[in-house]
Amino acid sequence: MKPFEFKQFTIQQDRCAMKIGTDGVLLGAWVPIGGSESSILDIGTGTGIIALMAAQRSDAEIIDAIEIDAEAYEQAVDNFESSSWGDRLFCYHASFQEFVEEMDDQYDLLISNPPFYAEDYKTSNKQRDIARFQGSLPFEHLLVGASKLMSDHGKFAIILPYKEEEKIIKLAKEVSLYAHKITRVKGNPTSKIIRSMVLFGFDQAVPQTDELIIENSRHQYTDAYINLTQGFYLKM
Template identity: 60%
Template sequence: MSGPFRFKQFEINQDRCAMKIGTDGVLLGSWTDISNAESILDIGAGTGVVALMLAQRSSAEVVDAIEIDPEAYEQCVDNFEISPWGDRLYCYHAGLDEFIEEIEDLYDLIVCNPPFYTESVTSGDLQRDQARQNDFLPFEELLVGVSVLVSEHGIFSTIIPFKEKDDFIRMAASHQLFPSRCMHVKGNPAAEVKRVLLEFTKKEKTCEVLDLIIEIERHVYTMDYINLTKDFYLKM
């Protein structure tokens, strides 16, 4: 059994979660705008890493999360309880559709690091497939849920494959969600853009577009990436 993943102010146990901590979640937790977030919801929390990062960065009194997988849910709860912000963090064992039916409150900030392998390839491990594949939380269902749960002046922040960007933005617009910030992410200067961080609001505005390169070469990180993640990674 591997030990916990340690950040500067908290640690994550992930032995019961299908999807381990990766760059996508850390980017989302670091990049998301928390300036007006009094209440936060993390959809599909997994280990709880994004919610924990936002709890560290913000003074939000409510940091909720939902997770449908029972093993991941239990691990997320445990990670919340051992963190310095356990009194502000709460995880619901629910799918997005049932959560919407039960919750009447709206959130200032909603985040999601969604499953995005749209090809229905099965690994033989249902838990891992559920965490990875878009079939289990289609983008359409996600955007419907966000449009219901986000407050009038709230924001929605996510990270998806770059190839899905245009379709996702069109889909979001049909639910009155419009891009306000965008960051294209490349692994190194020679690589193609593989990921895009997107922020949406209910008000149409000019979208700010930025670029991020993670590494100059293997294990040599750019200053932009260091500055973005330095509050979390031990070696930054």
């Protein structure tokens, strides 16, 4: 499988169950990074795409990532080491639950493109199932862990199916996390909302909400999508 070339880095993905997709790139480009973040954590890094995007966009000295799958973990490490930011990127081979129990560090920004197929079916590809299915990292665990790992002014950004948005915002409140920003994503102007990107913080707030449409028509990307992703995609 050919590597995926971005403007400032290259991703090898032949050993990862979850390949580069729109969700990861969208979240990595959308997450607000203000310049004050000294530490960032990418939960369930897969190929390492979101951590690498964070390295390109920020001056954070520490950009850590966690990956449970051994093959994906090794690939993420290789992708980190072959980038320009290898000295700032580090990947842990662990489950998120183990990581939360063992780490005393806190982070200014947490980002996760989690597995979110909660439906009760499995395919014949176990590695892909672990990467795709919420069973290996339920939202409750993600939110509880995030609330423990966030610094006082920290933020947590996640992308999830739109149908799960209300549920996760409600769950988040139980661990004192509140939605600050919500962007709902549509494939084209007439399609249904498919994804929600949500930014959480500890302060209670009325969330800013907006909508992002990816394409006006097939391969005709909207200005908003181009503006968001053109720092990364070669052809944008």
